[in-house]
Amino acid sequence: MGYTFTLDDVRFLACERGRAALAALADRPLTAATRLADVAAARSLVGDDRAAALLETAVLRRRAAGRLRWADDWLFTEDAVQQATATVVAEHRARRLADRDVHDLTCSVGADLVPLAASARRCLGSDLDPVRLAMAAHNAAVAGVAPLLVRADAVRPVSRNAVLLADPARREAGGRRTWRPEELAPPLPELVAAARGRDLVVKAAPGLDPDLVPWAREVELVSLDGGVREAALWSEGLATPGVRRRASVLGGDGSAWELTDADPDECPVREPGEWLVDPDGAVVRAGLVRHYAARHGLGQLDPRIAYLTGDRPPQGVRAFRVLEHGRYGERTLRARLREREVGRLEILTRGVSVDPDALRKRLRLRGPAEATAVLTRIGDTPVAFLCEAERT
Template sequence: MGYGFSLDDVAYLRSDAGCAALSALADLPLTPESRLADVAAARRVAPDHFAAVLETLLLRRKAMSKVDFADGLFTDEALQQATAAEVARHRAARFAGRVVHDVTCSIGADLAALPEGSLGSDLDPVRLAMARHNLGPDKVLLRADALRPVSRGTAVLADPARRDSAGRRTWRPEDFAPPLDELAAAYRGRDLAVKCAPGVDFAVAPWADEVELVSLDGQVREACLWTGGLATPGVSRRATVLRSGAPAWTITDAEPDDCPVTPPGEWLVDPDGAVVRAGLVRHYAARFGLAQLDERIAYLTGPEPPPGVRAFRVVEHGHYTEKALRSVLRAHDVGRLEILVRGLDVDPNALRRRLKPSGSAEATVALTRVGRRPVYLLTHAERT
């Protein structure tokens, strides 16, 4: 769970002495092998706060690819839950022109992206002190319980903690802090957005008018439950795909979902995880003229893949058995093998060890089922 910061630690880290210590120790290796030497160096520079300094240096390195606070203060748990900057900016765009109250602001990662004039609150005084450092003196920050509203007339953003009292990750919404249903009840009649883990069962939040799944660079990062005026009329499910250095795109259940089921064509397409998690595979297929291999499986096929995705040109396909696949790999001289699986109980790593591919070519094999029949598709991955 990481080091337990105190308010005294935060005050020191924000002081001139603390900033000097962080600067003096910034180049420490901070590896398991260097731990004893790192601790000794930190004790010499900051004898009363060496653990807080070392933890802050380590967390700043982890934060570099996630949040925009170059010299931020964090706890390990808060940083793990903090929204990636690109995702936070995307979500904040839906609040454009609104004043927003972030009722679980923690260290301020979401609040930093919200429109000017927005405010934050949290019960944890240490995280609030860190947020004050991260956001500057002009941001309104309050110590308050998210279930006891202290603002009026604002939109509301909440990001409940998803760990139990022992620090274990929990997927049960009633175990969130605060629980989902209690949040919804506390802000009934207010425009509310709640950030959740993408694996949560959305059926437990019938009060949500729109569920948005968001991925970044191929990894599904979050679900956001939108209510009231923040939701899009006529849309109950949305998938948004963010790519570093490329335009974002989105798809919703308001679009057509007519797509056929056909045998494998020239290309195999594995839709982005946000599309799959949002239940919008058929809508995605209809948009790009694709078909399903099986109506219960997310793999798609067609004569041409969507632009800008990693798609798979089909070399051959057939009934899957290990013996048959081993023969196919040998015939195509495959040695470097990526294995994708949907709809079959197959461990790709264990299968690769058993197959022992030894050729000079590279390939991707997709294992799935059509009806009850297990099939393989030998492919070459390409960026379209």
């Protein structure tokens, strides 16, 4: 468990002396090995009473850097950092809600609230935790926006006609992840009941089973820089007509593209071509592999496997040029790797029960070359592809 902040801590950290102390601490290593020295430095700056809050904030800012745009100047709790939406993802969602009245029911320290406030017509944020609300007020001011903030229970919305946004906590006591809607905090069924008759969007874990949320007319899987970040559940009034599933693929460089189940999905099952393509995780989780293949002129190796193949990969993706392929056997693979003098091997698996780390140790790799082994199956046959990974 992290440090428990108080309202006095927030006021101190936001004042001129607190900001100066945080700036002085920002250049320290802040590692486990330097913990004692870092604590001593914090105490020398602000005394014993404020040292823990100061040091915790410096560590949390370091943890949030690269994910939250204003991390160097924001205030956080440990739980808030763990669950905070990356700014690129939050802005993506905010664009879809632009020029509307929006109420962030679980605003926490403002990771979603701030982008919403920058584009919504009017924006309200609420939370039960007064410390997080105070941090949200500070963080919004740093970002140059001023949403209305109020202490309120998410399952008792204090707004009337605004679109409702909720991000229920996905961790139980002890840090164990939960995927069950009724075990979220607040419970998702209670949120949905409280929002009856209102437009609602819920940020959920990407592993959530869509069958458990039948009220969601559109399920959007969102990835950022190749990692699937969340599933966004959109109610009927917010869903795009004719779309039930969407994959939104975002890049930290500002790139973005989308794919939906309204797009064509006709693609062949074909023999392996010159290239293998592993679609972005958002595409796979959204069940849009065939749609992706149809868009880019690719085929499936097997209708039940997400690896795609073709003679020309899409632009801007990491694809795998096939050097050779054949039935998978560990001895055969070891022999082929020795012949090619492969000393560094990336192992990708899908549809086969293989532990890549354990296999890599057994292969006893030696040599200057590097390669990628893609282990999968075609029909009931396990197949190994030796490839060179390239950025197209």
